[in-house]
Amino acid sequence: MIPLSWFLIVAAFLFCIGLYGVLVRRNAIAVLMGIELMLNAVNLNLVAFWRYSGPTEVTGQVFAIIVITVAAAEAAVGLALIIAMYRNRQTVNVEELDTLKG
Amino acid sequence: MLLQAIFILVSLATLGAALLVVLTRNLFHSALFLAASFFGVAALYVLLEAEFLAVVQVLIYVGAIATLIVFAIMLSRGGVQRGVPLFNAEWAIVAVGVALLGGVLIVLLTQVAWPVSQAAPPADLIARLGQAFVGPYVIPFEVASALLVTALIGAILIARERE
């Protein structure tokens, strides 16, 4: 049997990698990719806990499916925003979106 | 024994792909590595005996979200920005912070004694999922559907070409 903590460690690593991507990359699409990695890590956590702590219920998987749904909706809207941004300002660099600053 | 070896291989592949997503300069390659890491997570779901979720993950994440990301990359010509550095100015500090967070998480996760049950997943899991979605969890289900419709309409409106 694979111990539960192994799955949780993998999820933690995945989350940290995604977090690094979100905080450090300049390209908006790369930031979105980091967000998707974080959501995947969260889902992995949920399913691991479902399997090891409550397999007779389906709550864990229901939660995971709702998270996947929300991630899909958020990716769609985020990418639409990025495309609109590119069309207006010819850039997808998050550091150049500062017209509201100051 | 075999399962543990498979788990280690799959995890290393997934984490490696995720790392390459963040570190690659070519955005298209990043998207492909992202799809690879989605596959890796689906394999981990199979190891966790959640096959339905694994197939749903491949179907939605790789089949739809990764394709959407690739579309956006192509439409915004995102991979052709040479001369712009990959990371912003605070990459070193953020790396230290994230490493600290990772360390804290790992220490926490290994020290706490999680309640582990030896039961096995039910045989008619998919039927139970269906019943859960129209039974106790019907409200999140309906809200998620409303969210999807809103997101669909919103995305179309935002990304439309203004003539």
Add this chain to the structure above:
Amino acid sequence: MGFVADLFRNLGAAFVGWLSGFLPPWAVALVNDVAVALLLLTLALLIVLYVIWFERKAIARVQDRLGPNRAGPAGLLQNLADAMKLLIKESITPSDADRWVYNLAPILSVFAAIMLLAVVPFGAGLIGEDLNVGVLYIVAMGSLGSMAVLMAGWGSNNKYALLGGFRVVAQLLSYEIPMVLAMLSPVLLAGTLSMQGIVAAQAGGRWFGVLMPAAFLIYLVSAVAETGRSPFDLLEAESELVAGFHIEYSGMKFAWFYLAEFMNTFTLSAVATTLFFGGWLGPFVDRAPVLGVVYFAIKVSIIYALFTWFRATLPRVRIDQLMAFAWKVLVPGALANLLLVAVLAKLPLPDLLNSLLILAANVALILTGLGMIGRSLRLQAQRRLAQG
């Protein structure tokens, strides 16, 4: 006689027995799985060879010519000759093309096509792995193919390839939805997502294709569009966008795309047989399970002949007509069908009455759909006439 009656399963059992003689149990399982995988791979490639020959001959006859008849008896070795020709062709990589992506795309395309064969039931107990999410697995692997096309379009560093790639993915994603919805109707009636379970639920002559012709038709049309064949082959026809997303591919890499398309067609025909026509079921199959393979082959050949017939006779559909058809006709039709079947299947009526009701509802749906399409086309024609 007893051995032959269940030939393939007995062969498999004999193989496992021979292996257990000198290997520990975990190694026996591993070797058995690898052997089954290799067998499926070989089977896939051999089937594609036969299927391409059949298609070329059939289309040739429809067009009043003979088709390949020189290489081997009746042209059976023509495919071998073609494969050898493609193998010895020069492998050109366009300049500035992304080498990894460009080379990986055809492999991924074939990968998606072959992975589908793992859940196709060729006979009683003859299935790669009877996943309890078999139908969903097929949909997932199908959606993987669209990723391969995008990679081909981008990796070729060619504007036409890119545009062709966009259109292909738009078509693939649009027709995936009615295909999934049409595949859900047999799942509803059978109560399980597993392929062998759906075949078992059609025992006793209760074929879902006969009960739900609307679902079968929607699935058929969507499958033709999913594989990118005529009349939906806008994306790879030589006169459109200069052959679409595989312009820059020559030699063996092009052969991979070609192979993937035919394998996809075969697999979707096999899925149609399983979901709608009882798979390997037929008379006397419980006494001699090897007959199941024969019945399966016959049924798949008939449906594949249908696909070939479409290709030989129908003209190409324009991209906007294609998308309009998918979203305005097939998706509502599939949803309505799903709703009707879901409601009618749960009514507490005797089985025969239930089946007749579902059949009646489906026929009504087809007639209504055709009526609405006819009316809208007539209105469009009138409008065009009025505009002069």
